[in-house]
Amino acid sequence: MADPFIEVKNLTKVFGNVVAVDNVSFTIAEKDFLVLLGPSGCGKTTILRMIAGLETPTQGEIYLKGRPVYSDAKGIFIPAREREVGLVFQSYALWPHMTVFENIAFGLKVKRMNAPAIEAKINAILTYIQLDGMRNRYPQEMSGGQQQRVALARMLVSQPDIFLMDEPLSNLDAKLRIEMRAEIKNIHVQTDATTVYVTHDQVEGQTLASHIAIINRGILEQLATPKTIYRRPANLFVADFIGSPAINRIEGRTGMNADRVLVKAGTLNATTNYKDIPPDQDIIAAIRPENITIVPEAGFNTVPGTVRTVLPSGSETVLRVHHRKMVFSILVTREVNLSPGQEIYMYLPPEHILVFARDSGLLFPLPE
Amino acid sequence: MATALEIKKRSDIRRSGRIKYYLRKPHVVISLVLLVLLLFVVIVPFAKMVKDSFVWQLADVRLSRGAHPGEFTFFHWIRVFAGPLTKNILTRPLGNSITTSLGVSVMAMLIGSLLSWLVARTDLPFKKVIASVAVLPYVIPSYIHALAWLTLFKNDRIGGAAGVFQYLTGINPPDWLSYGYIPIVVTLSLHYFPFTFLLVSAALASIDSSLEESGEILGASRTYILRRITFPLVLPALLSSFILTFSRVLGTFGTPYFLGAPVRYYTLSTQIYSNIINRIPSVGYILAFVLITISATVIFINQRLIGKSKSFVTIGGKGFRIKDTPLGSLRYPLLSIVALIFCAAVLLPFVLILWQTFTLYPDDYSFKKLTLLFWIGEANTAFAEGEAGVLRNPAIIGAVWNSILLALTSSLLAGILGIFIGYAVVRGRQTRLAFAVEQLSFLPYLVPGIAFGALYLALFSHRIGPLPALYGTFFLVILVCVAKNLPFSSRAGITSMLQIGNELEEAAETLGARWSMRFRKIILRLSLRGTVSGFILVFITVMRELSLIILLVTPETRTLTTMTFRYQEQGYTQFSSAISVLIILIVICGEALSKKLENRTPGKR
Numbered sequence: 001m002a003d004p005f006i007e008v009k010n011l012t013k014v015f016g017n018v019v020a021v022d023n024v025s026f027t028i029a030e031k032d033f034l035v036l037l038g039p040s041g042c043g044k045t046t047i048l049r050m051i052a053g054l055e056t057p058t059q060g061e062i063y064l065k066g067r068p069v070y071s072d073a074k075g076i077f078i079p080a081r082e083r084e085v086g087l088v089f090q091s092y093a094l095w096p097h098m099t100v101f102e103n104i105a106f107g108l109k110v111k112r113m114n115a116p117a118i119e120a121k122i123n124a125i126l127t128y129i130q131l132d133g134m135r136n137r138y139p140q141e142m143s144g145g146q147q148q149r150v151a152l153a154r155m156l157v158s159q160p161d162i163f164l165m166d167e168p169l170s171n172l173d174a175k176l177r178i179e180m181r182a183e184i185k186n187i188h189v190q191t192d193a194t195t196v197y198v199t200h201d202q203v204e205g206q207t208l209a210s211h212i213a214i215i216n217r218g219i220l221e222q223l224a225t226p227k228t229i230y231r232r233p234a235n236l237f238v239a240d241f242i243g244s245p246a247i248n249r250i251e252g253r254t255g256m257n258a259d260r261v262l263v264k265a266g267t268l269n270a271t272t273n274y275k276d277i278p279p280d281q282d283i284i285a286a287i288r289p290e291n292i293t294i295v296p297e298a299g300f301n302t303v304p305g306t307v308r309t310v311l312p313s314g315s316e317t318v319l320r321v322h323h324r325k326m327v328f329s330i331l332v333t334r335e336v337n338l339s340p341g342q343e344i345y346m347y348l349p350p351e352h353i354l355v356f357a358r359d360s361g362l363l364f365p366l367p368e
Numbered sequence: 369m370a371t372a373l374e375i376k377k378r379s380d381i382r383r384s385g386r387i388k389y390y391l392r393k394p395h396v397v398i399s400l401v402l403l404v405l406l407l408f409v410v411i412v413p414f415a416k417m418v419k420d421s422f423v424w425q426l427a428d429v430r431l432s433r434g435a436h437p438g439e440f441t442f443f444h445w446i447r448v449f450a451g452p453l454t455k456n457i458l459t460r461p462l463g464n465s466i467t468t469s470l471g472v473s474v475m476a477m478l479i480g481s482l483l484s485w486l487v488a489r490t491d492l493p494f495k496k497v498i499a500s501v502a503v504l505p506y507v508i509p510s511y512i513h514a515l516a517w518l519t520l521f522k523n524d525r526i527g528g529a530a531g532v533f534q535y536l537t538g539i540n541p542p543d544w545l546s547y548g549y550i551p552i553v554v555t556l557s558l559h560y561f562p563f564t565f566l567l568v569s570a571a572l573a574s575i576d577s578s579l580e581e582s583g584e585i586l587g588a589s590r591t592y593i594l595r596r597i598t599f600p601l602v603l604p605a606l607l608s609s610f611i612l613t614f615s616r617v618l619g620t621f622g623t624p625y626f627l628g629a630p631v632r633y634y635t636l637s638t639q640i641y642s643n644i645i646n647r648i649p650s651v652g653y654i655l656a657f658v659l660i661t662i663s664a665t666v667i668f669i670n671q672r673l674i675g676k677s678k679s680f681v682t683i684g685g686k687g688f689r690i691k692d693t694p695l696g697s698l699r700y701p702l703l704s705i706v707a708l709i710f711c712a713a714v715l716l717p718f719v720l721i722l723w724q725t726f727t728l729y730p731d732d733y734s735f736k737k738l739t740l741l742f743w744i745g746e747a748n749t750a751f752a753e754g755e756a757g758v759l760r761n762p763a764i765i766g767a768v769w770n771s772i773l774l775a776l777t778s779s780l781l782a783g784i785l786g787i788f789i790g791y792a793v794v795r796g797r798q799t800r801l802a803f804a805v806e807q808l809s810f811l812p813y814l815v816p817g818i819a820f821g822a823l824y825l826a827l828f829s830h831r832i833g834p835l836p837a838l839y840g841t842f843f844l845v846i847l848v849c850v851a852k853n854l855p856f857s858s859r860a861g862i863t864s865m866l867q868i869g870n871e872l873e874e875a876a877e878t879l880g881a882r883w884s885m886r887f888r889k890i891i892l893r894l895s896l897r898g899t900v901s902g903f904i905l906v907f908i909t910v911m912r913e914l915s916l917i918i919l920l921v922t923p924e925t926r927t928l929t930t931m932t933f934r935y936q937e938q939g940y941t942q943f944s945s946a947i948s949v950l951i952i953l954i955v956i957c958g959e960a961l962s963k964k965l966e967n968r969t970p971g972k973r
Contacts, residue, residue, distance in 0.1 A: 095872055
């Protein structure tokens with residue numbers, strides 16, 4: 001791994017009696033796109049604001065491009081304006097008393113750039129964000145999407161090495177959000193700026209990120225590539241949080257069959273790819289809805305079930321299938337001819353069954 | 369997982385490093401500066417006043433042989449609370465203060481709530497006009513009603529000229545009608561009822577009328593609904609207006625002085641004034657202390673009540689509608705009552721005062737004798753000791769400029785301080801420092817005007833360290849007006865800063881802007897929009913201020929209000945009336961301007 005571009009060490013933030021961020025450490029390499037993902041109020045925005053310098057940590061250290069910008073031990077605090085990071089706010093934070101031009105020009109004027117240079121730069125960026133004719137508009141005279149572009153332009157024009165974005169798309173409607181998502185990805189590809197992006201939308205996170213950090217109640221649960229987060233969630237929280245419909249959980253105990261670990265729950269008996277989990281452990285097995293296939297008759301690793309609901313939505317269909325007191329969600333990407341009440345068999349592929357310890361919630365290491 | 373407390377303890381060890389970057393936050397620095405400033409303008413005067421009341425003053429040598437100026441004594445406290453004069457100095461004025469305040473509160477509440485119900489809930493004609501005229505009595509100085517009363521009901525027994533009533537009827541009005549309790553209560557009620565009107569109107573507007581309708585559906589009569597549903601719902605607002613009117617009347621000086629002093633009817637506020645003018649300041653200070661204590665207690669009780677009943681007032685929430693109750697055959701009788709109230713509260717006082725300015729002799733109101741002498745007459749030794757008419761009298765024109773200058777600079781300074789306080793409080797949310805700043809800036813609200821003037825007199829009549837004695841300077845008058853209006857301007861500042869939000873400043877910060885630039889280009893620009901009507905409010909308040917500054921002005925620093933006071937005291941009612949007319953005109957212009965600006969307030973898309 002290259003030298004870390006952004007490094008956060010043991011970062012902690014306390015508000016009153018609430019620990020908002022609890023001992024979080026991570027590093028980001030240059031050109032990475034890190035998404036901080038978590039439920040609302042989990043502390044992800046606080047982490048971003050501490051990196052930006054808008055919030056003073058209670059403890060810990062932050063390094064940007066190898067330079068310490070905060071360290072409580074060394075008594076270092078570099079204010080936001082000297083950190084050379086760009087920040088896009090959820091509310092856009094455009095100044096209502098300034099035109100689009102003045103909004104974007106602000107950062108350049110701060111740098112004492114001369115007027116012709118400012119003019120040229122802003123013309124270029126306005127073309128880039130497709131707002132050529134809007135330079136004299138006031139923010140409140142524009143649509144949400146246009147305001148969002150101005151906010152992006154205001155950050156881009158100062159050419160910071162680090163982009164910080166705080167839920168920039170959450171105030172847009174669904175269609176525009178998908179458009180702007182592509183726009184942001186495009187900007188990242190073109191500028192190669194190291195980016196930290198906060199969102200609570202897991203799809204947004206997965207499409208944009210090179211790495212995802214899952215934050216929950218101020219704690220960093222897992223930091224990995226989107227693929228790893230999805231396939232190998234470090235614990236039950238991550239497994240539950242990522243994926244829609246949510247991952248299927250089977251509460252049971254372990255058993256052994258030949259050299260393979262079994263998951264036993266009532267009459268359910270499923271073989272996994274695990275080899276070294278001791279038997280008779282309390283565990284929770286989990287399998288993603290799209291990894292379950294429907295088969296016409298019983299066979300290896302199948303579970304009988306009754307279809308309860310069929311929820312078609314265009315290209316895919318979600319089925320709710322009951323097996324005794326358990327409910328399984330199944331995501332099928334082709335058309336199905338099933339109706340409620342029908343008896344089916346579900347095949348649980350061993351390679352897709354994840355096993356978590358029930359007490360700690362941690363994933364047992366998967367065999368490669 | 370470490371608890372918040374453990375983390376805090378660990379980080380406390382590194383506190384020294386912490387303080388360094390704590391002080392680099394602009395809002396912390398501003399808070400500290402404001403804290404010192406507020407201590408100086410609010411706490412220090414109070415402490416000095418209390419201290420002075422325990423010390424022999426130079427003037428005390430007249431009162432007691434044992435006086436050693438500068439030394440500690442209980443003399444003044446004993447004189448006020450347990451001396452042979454206690455009845456005259458404290459008990460009777462205190463009783464008068466409380467009975468007049470109660471009387472005014474009750475009457476103002478009756479008039480104000482009747483009006484607000486009629487305007488908010490019924491089909492009374494001309495409701496819009498009524499609503500906008502209803503605030504006028506409150507906008508003009510409170511003593512105008514007293515002057516008008518005197519013009520109408522003065523008798524010539526006490527000294528001075530008789531009023532219109534005697535001129536027209538030939539009957540000499542009895543003292544109880546000319547001076548004392550009844551005139552004071554009536555005139556102040558006519559001044560203060562808009563206060564109840566505004567508070568109760570707001571409460572009524574927030575009550576869903578379906579609450580009343582559901583009573584109607586169940587078959588309740590109109591009066592029953594009013595009594596059992598509407599009344600309990602606006603009760604908190606009524607109580608609040610009652611209490612606040614009470615505390616305001618306690619601190620009013622002009623009216624009780626004009627209508628009470630001639631018959632030796634003293635209230636606490638006029639007693640404070642007389643003691644200080646008669647050079648027994650320490651007694652005045654103790655009375656001011658009593659007044660502050662009562663007023664602060666009363667306001668404190670109000671805050672507690674409001675705190676408890678908040679959930680009560682906002683019952684309606686969103687999306688409700690208000691239905692007008694039909695008045696039926698009562699429509700026009702009620703309209704004429706309203707018209708009568710406005711005649712008494714607005715029209716009549718203005719006409720009487722204007723009329724008075726045109727009279728040649730203060731007791732001759734006939735058409736034939738009307739003259740413009742007191743407006744544009746040249747200096748003539750035959751009249752008013754040779755004073756020229758108001759419009760060509762350099763002393764009065766000087767006072768006009770003084771008044772305008774005072775009102776402008778005070779409102780500007782208070783407004784700017786308000787913005788800084790708003791910034792410090794909103795940015796420092798939940799820190800003890802910001803809390804202290806917010807509380808301190810609210811304190812002047814607890815101190816009645818006349819007592820606040822006394823505080824400043826106590827502190828600034830002598831030099832303080834390197835600072836020369838400020839008494840007699842225009843600066844001191846500005847200072848007291850700014851300090852007294854801080855509660856309003858800091859409220860306005862906090863509100864507008866909350867609307868601006870932190871992110872607009874943070875966006876500039878991440879773009880590399882220094883604090884001074886962020887403040888100039890963003891915070892100041894945006895908050896100025898929100899505080900213009902606040903500026904005008906303070907401007908109007910200062911323009912009509914008498915109680916606050918009467919103890920502090922000298923002939924060089926006199927304003928229109930204090931000149932009215934002097935002329936009235938000396939019996940030149942034409943002059944005092946003419947100056948009052950000037951004040952009314954300026955104040956009404958300001959009010960109209962603020963209405964206009966309010967309607968234009970940006971922010972709505």
